[in-house]
Amino acid sequence: MRKLVSYIVLIILCLFVLGPFIWMLATSVKPSYEIFSTHLQLFPSHWMFSNYVKAWKSAPFGRYFLNSFIVAATQTVFSLFFGSLAAFAFARFRFPGRQLLFVLLLITMMVPGEILLIPNYITIARLHWLSTYQALIVPWLVSVFTIFLMRQYFISLPQELFEAADLDGCSIMRVLFRILLPLTRPIWITAGLISFTASWNGFLWVLVVTNNPNIYTLPVGLINFSTDVGTAYNQLMAATAFSVVPLIILFLLGQRYFIQGIARSGLR
Numbered sequence: 048m049r050k051l052v053s054y055i056v057l058i059i060l061c062l063f064v065l066g067p068f069i070w071m072l073a074t075s076v077k078p079s080y081e082i083f084s085t086h087l088q089l090f091p092s093h094w095m096f097s098n099y100v101k102a103w104k105s106a107p108f109g110r111y112f113l114n115s116f117i118v119a120a121t122q123t124v125f126s127l128f129f130g131s132l133a134a135f136a137f138a139r140f141r142f143p144g145r146q147l148l149f150v151l152l153l154i155t156m157m158v159p160g161e162i163l164l165i166p167n168y169i170t171i172a173r174l175h176w177l178s179t180y181q182a183l184i185v186p187w188l189v190s191v192f193t194i195f196l197m198r199q200y201f202i203s204l205p206q207e208l209f210e211a212a213d214l215d216g217c218s219i220m221r222v223l224f225r226i227l228l229p230l231t232r233p234i235w236i237t238a239g240l241i242s243f244t245a246s247w248n249g250f251l252w253v254l255v256v257t258n259n260p261n262i263y264t265l266p267v268g269l270i271n272f273s274t275d276v277g278t279a280y281n282q283l284m285a286a287t288a289f290s291v292v293p294l295i296i297l298f299l300l301g302q303r304y305f306i307q308g309i310a311r312s313g314l315r
Contacts, residue, residue, distance in 0.1 A: 069089070070089070071284045071287060071288060072284075072288055073089050073090055073091065074280060074281060074284040075098055075099065075281060075282075075284035075285035075287075075288050076091055076094045076095050076096055076098060076281070076285075077091040077095065077098075077281050078091065078093055078095055078281070079279070079280075079281060081093075082280050082281060095281070098281045098282050098284075098285045099285045099288075099289065101282055101285075102272070102282040102283075102285040102286040102289075103286075103289070105271060105272070105279075105282060105286075106268055106271040106286075107260070107268075108265070108268060108286065108289075108290075110261065110263075111263055111264060111265045111267075111268035112265065112290075112293075114261075114262060114263060114264045114265075115246075115247055115264040115265045116293075117180065118180065118183045118184055118246055118249075118264060119242075119243045119246035119247045120243070121184050122184055122187050122188065122242060122243075122246045123239050123242045123243045123246065125188040125189075126187070126188060126189060126190040126193050126238070126239075126242045127193065127235060127238060127239055127242070129188060129189045130189065130190055130193035130194045130196075130197055130238065131197055131223060131227075131235075132223070133189075133194045133198075134193075134194050134195075134196075134197030134198040134200075134201055135197075135201060135219070135223050135227070137149050137194070137198045138197075138198045138201035138202045139201065139209060149198070152191055152194065152195075153191065153195060155191055156191050156192065156195075160251075160252075161251075164251070164252075164255065167186055167252075168255055168256065171186070171256055176256075177256055177257070177258075178256070178257045178258055178259040178262055179262070180262065182256040182257070183249075183252070183253060183256065183257070183262070183264070186252075187246065187249075190238075190242055190245075192238075192241065193238045193241070193242060196234060196237065196238050196241075197231075197234055197235075197238060200231055200234040201227070201231070204227070204230070204231075208226070208230075209222065212226055232304060233304040236301045236304035237301075237304065239301075240297060240298065240301055243294075243297065244294055244297075247264075247265070247293070247294060248266060249264065249266065250266040250267060253266065253267045254267050254270075265290045266290075268286075269283060269286055269287060269290070272286065
């Protein structure tokens, strides 16, 4: 009976989570008149898969995909590199003010990003980086959450491992990338997935610092379906559906490591 109740609760929670995605997919194949109908129905009477073709042709989504991938991949690589260096320092080095610096770093996570929007925009404007890839990438090359996640994981490793590396004469960079990297693969993949997803879904900052459609990423490109005369919800949902496919594929490929990384970093 206990297991039965647990499964029922989990199924209900799954439906709450999957509900918006099911509604998105159903709306993407509906004709326009059924979307605005007063008679609520989940599945359409006429399945219009042509909405996906129309959505793809209505805007340069190939360019948007390329921009999103360039921005997200670059941010992820540098975030992992800088985050691993900082996390290793906070986890294994002993220096004055280490705990205070780490606490101050964590406090920055509590500051809403909207508060920093104007000063960051002024900085980008004075650097003449508006509507460039630098504006989309450089401000987010370091992630405090990545540092925190990796630091928690590095602390859990045995001290004997680092002592043996010191006796063998390994340099700090060699210890990090030749010894820790193979042992801590789950946390690298976890941090990479989180960083890539956050960058891929970024909307507000891209909207503020770009006015060139050639630099738009996918979330901003979806604005094409909203005009003064209304919103083409079926095409918008179709475009949203194929824009989340890369994230789903990445998660399915790294799911096992993602769960291990979250569990072993003390976030259970």
